[in-house]
Amino acid sequence: MLPFLAKIKQQQPIVWAVAGLVVTAVFSVGFAVGRTQTQSVVLEDGSVIGLKEVRERANDVEFALFWEVWDMLQNDYLRGPVPEKDLFYGAVNGLVDGLNDPYSEFFDPREADVFESDLEGKFEGIGAEIGIRENQLVIVSPLVDSPAEHAGIQAGDKIYFIDDVDTAEMSVDEAVRLIRGPRGSTVVLTVSHNGIETVEEISIVRDVIRIDSVTWEVTDDGVAVIRIAFFNADTAALFNRAVVELMQEDVSGIVLDLRNNPGGFLDRAVSVAGEWIGNDTVVIERNENGDLERFPSTGVGRLQRIPTLVLVNGGTASASEIVAGALQDYGFATILGEQTFGKGSVQEYRELADGSAVKITISEWLTPLERSIDQNGIAPDVEIVFDLEAYKEGIDVQLEAALNALKSNAYGDPS
Template sequence: MNFKRIFSGRFIQLFSVVILSVALLGGAYFVGYKVGRQYPEKLVLEGISNPSANESSLDFNLFWEAWKKLKDTHIKGANVSEQDMLYGAIAGVAGSFGDQNTILLRGDNGEAEKFSEDINGHFGGIGAEIGVRNDQIVIVAPLKASPAEKAGLESGDQILKIDGEFTRGITVNDAVKKIRGPLGEAVVLEIYRDGWPGPKDISIKREEIKIPNIDSKIIDGNLLYVTIYTFNGNLSRDFRDVVNLAVSKHVNGIILDLRNNPGGFLQTAIDLAGWFLEKGSVVVKEQFRSDPELTFRTTGSGALKDIPMVVLINRGSASASEILAGALRDQRGVQLIGETSFGKGTVQELDPLSDGSNLKITIANWLLPNGQAIEKNGLKPDYEVPFTEDNLKDGTDPQLDKAIEIVSGKK
C-alpha cells in the first residue's frame, strides 16, 4: 500500500479537516445512473469491489430508486446538479464510517486545494486547529500569533455557533468551510468555556495565516527552552539550528514545549525523535485493519540523548506532538508536565481522485512504544499543572516554572 500520510492525524487539520474504489463511484456511478433510468431492472454489484461467489450481493436498485425520488420530488431537485448529487453520495459513503477524519475534499470547489495549503502552513482564516469531542466542534489549539490566539481562544473551547448557525453534529470540514472566508472580514463564533456562566460571541477578523515552526532560547541555569508550534515540512531542517545551539552552549537541560501544537507530518516527528533517542529506537507503530503493524524507528545521531529534558503538553497537544512526547516518555523516561493531551492518534491517507478531488481516509491507529493507543486517550502528564485565565492575564506560567524546577533537579 502506498501510504501518503499527511497527519499525525490533523489536521485534526491545520484547521483542520471513501473506501469505495474510484472505478465504482467515478465511472460505474455515471454509467449505472444512465442504465438505471433507461432500464430500471434490479442492479446488483457483488461485494462492491471484487466480485466473488462467496461474497454477499448488494442491491443497488435501492440507491437508484432513492436518487430518482430525490431528484424528481425535492423542492430543489431542478437546481441541484447530478454532479453535486454524486459528490453528496461519495461524502455519504465516507460519513458512514462514523469517523470525522474520513472525508471527501472536492476538487471543483477548491476544498482539495485549500487543504493542501493548510498542511503546507500557508492559508487564510483565523488560525486555529479544530476538532470534535462528543459531537461538538472544539478548539484544539489556537496557532501562534494568530487572530484566534489574539482573540483569546483556548484549547477546549466549544464552538456552539458560527455566524449564528449551530455547529453540533457538523463535520470538522464543514466547520472549516464556514469559518473561512474573505480576508479582512470577520467571523463571529459563539464560544463556551468550562467555568463560564454562559456562552460569549467572539468576533475574529480573518487574516492570511503563516505558521511559525520553532522558537528557542537559553533561560535560567543554562537551560535550552524550545517551543515547537507545528510539525510541518521545514521543521526537520530548522531544528538543526537548535541542535547546534544546544551543543555549542553545553546546555544543562532541555525543555521541549509542545503545548498548543496540533501536529503535522509524521516523518517530522520521527526526525526530531532521532536527536533525542538512540538510533533504532521505536518511535511509534501503526496498527492497520488487517495488515501487520508498521514500526517506525529513529535514524538520527542521538546527539541530544544524554541531556536531561522534560516536555510540556496540554489539551492542545495533538497527533505528532503526542507521538514525540510519548516516545520520549516511553524510551527515555522523560517526564511530561502540564495537562492531558488531546488524544488524536489515527493515521490518514490522502488519495487523489481522477477529477482533482481527494479522499482523506483513516487507515490506521497509532500505538506508542509501550503499546498505548493515543486516540481519545491522550497522554497524562507526570506532573499535572493547570494553566488558568489568571495566569494568562498576569503573564505567569506555572507549567514552565515546574519544568524548570524538574529539569534543574531542584526537586
C-alpha cells in the first residue's frame, strides 16, 4: 500500500503526503575508537557507497563476521564471483528486514524509481495495492476501474501464489516485482476472498495504470459524489476544482467515497480534510518517545455546512483513514460502510547518494481525539456490508444507502 511518507531529498525534509531514521552506510572497512565512526564501502569499480559519520556500534556485535561471510561468498560460492554491488544492496536490504516491519523497506536504484513512479500515478501493472496482514500477503484495495477490479480482485483477498510462486514469507516489494509487468502480459493470482476458505486462480491482463486521484459527479437529486482513489501529487488541485464546481452548483449533500483508497501524501489528505475542518488539527503524530505533534490544515472549511457522508471499507487505509477519522471526530460527517484497514504508522523516505532509498517506520498517527489508527482502523458509524452479487448487477448498496440517507436527511446536518 501507499505508506504515510515524509520524503527527504538532498537532506531537505519534504512532506509528500503518503505516510526516520536513515541508513546511509552499513559496514565499515575499519572501525575507529571513539563516539563516532566514518563508514564507507568501496566497490570494485572504485565507487564509494555510504560515506558518513555514524554512532559507535554496540560492543556485543561482531562486525568482523560480516566481512568473513563476504569473503566466503566471493571466494567459495558455486556460481561466483558475485558483483559486489549486488552483495552490498542485499546486505542493506537484510539490515532493514531485521526490523521485522512490513512497512520499512530498502530500495535499490531501480526499485526506488518504480516506487516514485507509483506515487506519480502512472505505472504498468494490475492496479492493486498490496500489504501484509498477520504475516499474510493481502490485497489492501484494487484501484478504481483497474484490471484487478475488473478481474474480480477484492479488498482483503489473501494472495497465496503469484503465477506459480508461493507467497509465504514474501515481502511486499518482492510481490510487487512479480505482479508488475509489461502492458498486455498476464499474471495469475491464487487468492481467497475475505471470509471464504476456498481459493481461486484469477488471471489479470496488465495495463498502463493512469488514474486521476479525484473524480466527481452530481446526481439528479443534487448530491455530489466525490471519489478519491488515492492522495498523490494532483489531489489538492483536483479536489479544489471539485469544490469550486460544487459550490457553484449549490449541492444539497456530499458523499465522499474513500473506499479502496490505500493512502498517499499526508499534506494532500490534510488539505482535503481542511475543506470541512478549517484550520483545526487534522491528525496527530506520536513518536517513539510519546511526544505529540499536531498537523493543522490551512483550509477554510468551505464544505462545513453541507451534510456529508463518508464511505469506507477494508481497503480504506493510511491517509484516507486520517481524513475519515478527522471528519468523524469533529462531527462533520457520518461514516458509512465497513471497518477500515488500520494502517496508521508513519514512514520516512530518504533518497541516498547512488539513487537507492530507504523507508523506515518512525511514528504513528492519531485522530484529533487521539484515537490510534494503527491496527485499529476507523469503525463506521453505520455498518453497511458490501454486496458483491448486487455489485455484479450494477447496484452499489453502500453508495445507494448513502444517497438515500442524504435524500431523507437521515443523519441530520453537520455540527
